[in-house]
Amino acid sequence: MNTVTVRVPAKVNLQLAVGPARDDGYHDLVNVFHAVSLFDEVTVTHGAPDAKPGSAVLTATGDRPSRTAGVPLDHGNLAARAVALLARETGVRTGVRVHLHKAIPVAGGMAGGSADAAAALVACDALWGTGVPTARLVELAAELGSDVPFPLLGGTAVGTGRGERLTPAAGNGTFHWVFALAEGGLSTAAVFAEYDRLRPDAPEPEPDRELAAALADGDAHRLGAALANDLQRASFSLRPGLAATIAAGREAGALGAIVSGSGPTCAFLAESAPRARELAAALLESEECAETVVAHGPVQGAVVVGRS
Ligand SMILES: C[C@](O)(CO)[C@H](O)COP(=O)(O)OP(=O)(O)OC[C@H]1O[C@@H](n2ccc(N)nc2=O)[C@H](O)[C@@H]1O
Ligand SMILES: Nc1ncnc2c1ncn2[C@@H]1O[C@H](COP(=O)(O)OP(=O)(O)OP(=O)(O)O)[C@@H](O)[C@H]1O
16 A cells, blocks of 8 residues: 545534643643534655655645645644654654645634644554554544544544543534634634633633533534633634624524634534525625635544545
8 A cells, every 4th residue: 555545524612611721731621522524634655765764744735725824844744743653653664745635724723733633643554554543543642732632533522631531422413514714823822821811710611511412412503502612702802803703693593603612713503504505605795704614513533535
């Protein structure tokens, strides 16, 4: 086998409850991840046998030019870090070429870089035939970032700790989403820092039972009412235009409207696929919204879609 391609989904956070800053600078979370049908593809190919062990030569394309803006093509790329980590773990000593095809917005709060890292782990494990157990891949993913384990699993899952300790959530049915993408990204670290400034007295995060029940019943109306993101106020503070996007979605009939993770992407829950398309059209009329994406969830996590 010379080439492996893995498809990996974006996430939206259905509940993001954020506790106070810990001594290590991270925050304890109750983080309900939900994988949606907006996918990056990561293709890995054997590189030169005499290349530095685990080194990755990266290229990137995107559905739109904005999808590669600001994406590093050196060791700063999370996918390159994933390749190096797996090579160290397995003792593989060859280099690899990695091509990213990105549809997930960059620094958009939908964990695009984390998805690429998870996909790179799965792709290299298949290319190298190293057979690393999924439980170990999840541990390696957590070393790369708090959001990296979830795209290995997909579906809907509750993350605790800094978000990396995952438990699959019971769920029924399919939910229909519209994502309003903003120009440019938001730094996750900056949003957490703004959260600390705005909420120095944050309580310990607690799971929301109503949200869990809505998911289990597949009830989009109840789920829409239960969506909650503690980082939203911090995202609004750093990007005031987002409040108008959320208001426009609510006015256009969204069942729920929320900033996705650290933002600036805003997520809107619709009653059905046709209603999602109507909502997307209405959002495009609002001044703040440059682009919309319609998607559904939950979808499966990183999966091999091509080998040659
Ligand atoms: C906002 C979310 O996307 C919600 O899923 C995640 O919590 C962020 O996950 P991520 O981008 O993988 O974050 P990491 O790469 O682990 O950390 C980036 C930065 O975000 C902040 N961070 C992240 C996770 C967490 N539980 N507490 C934090 O305070 C820290 O400042 C950290 O330096
Ligand atoms: N493969 C990658 N794709 C996109 N950005 C990457 C990648 N690797 C590293 N980066 C860097 O990480 C930054 C954040 O990227 P990413 O798209 O993962 O943000 P995000 O979706 O807001 O993350 P999260 O939701 O996990 O907080 C980018 O601005 C970029 O500099």
